[in-house]
Amino acid sequence: EAGVVQSPRYKIIEKKQPVAFWCNPISGHNTLYWYRQNLGQGPELLIRYENEEAVDDSQLPKDRFSAERLKGVDSTLKIQPAELGDSAVYLCASSPNSGTRKEQYFGPGTRLTVT
Amino acid sequence: GQSLEQPSEVTAVEGAIVQINCTYQTSGFYGLSWYQQHDGGAPTFLSYNALDGLEETGRFSSFLSRSDSYGYLLLQELQMKDSASYFCAVRGGGYQKVTFGTGTKLQVIP
Numbered sequence: 001e002a003g004v005v006q007s008p009r010y011k012i013i014e015k016k017q018p019v020a021f022w023c024n025p026i027s028g029h030n031t032l033y034w035y036r037q038n039l040g041q042g043p044e045l046l047i048r049y050e051n052e053e054a055v056d057d058s059q060l061p062k063d064r065f066s067a068e069r070l071k072g073v074d075s076t077l078k079i080q081p082a083e084l085g086d087s088a089v090y091l092c093a094s095s096p097n098s099g100t101r102k103e104q105y106f107g108p109g110t111r112l113t114v115t
Numbered sequence: 116g117q118s119l120e121q122p123s124e125v126t127a128v129e130g131a132i133v134q135i136n137c138t139y140q141t142s143g144f145y146g147l148s149w150y151q152q153h154d155g156g157a158p159t160f161l162s163y164n165a166l167d168g169l170e171e172t173g174r175f176s177s178f179l180s181r182s183d184s185y186g187y188l189l190l191q192e193l194q195m196k197d198s199a200s201y202f203c204a205v206r207g208g209g210y211q212k213v214t215f216g217t218g219t220k221l222q223v224i225p
Binding site for chain 2: 035040041042043044046055056091093100101102103104105106107108109113115
């Protein structure tokens with residue numbers, strides 16, 4: 001079974017430029033998460049989708065961040081314009097539909113550097 | 116909101132046992148999970164507790180006390196490859212929101 005796929009793996013941009021990250025979850029997983037992780041910190045939830053519906057986007061900085069999950073499968077996270085403080089690893093994760101554990105399977109992440 | 120506390124660093128000897136504690140605050144508790152993350156890698160799921168008591172998975176065990184809002188991860192027969200960061204994560208609230216702790220960096224020494 002293929003894992004969560006993310007691209008790109010690395011991105012370097014200048015501040016004020018736009019950037020987009022793409023995620024393909026594990027097949028059949030309806031729940032998809034986007035996290036931001038700073039060095040030495042735990043993952044911070046940005047947005048959670050159940051199918052194509054964003055059920056928790058309370059920590060998404062909506063003035064510059066946007067996300068979509070078309071057809072309830074792939075998802076894209078965008079930042080426009082990027083700021084220096086956005087430098088971090090952006091992780092995508094998905095959870096299976098059945099069971100109560102709701103364990104999350106993480107992708108390798110996109111390491112963003114804003115200069 | 117939700118919050119968690121766990122020690123920032125722990126050092127243990129190869130072959131020994133180590134316990135990583137986690138205290139949490141949340142409303143409407145659903146469960147406590149543990150994840151392992153090696154440097155430069157992605158978090159991987161280790162265990163989940165929804166009810167009080169001990170869950171064992173090989174060398175790893177996880178314990179939960181809901182009345183104390185407390186849990187721990189127990190790693191036995193430590194190996195060098197267990198050197199990593201360990202995160203507890205609580206699921207709770209109306210949307211079953213998941214919040215991760217800041218992580219405990221475990222260093223296993225020979």
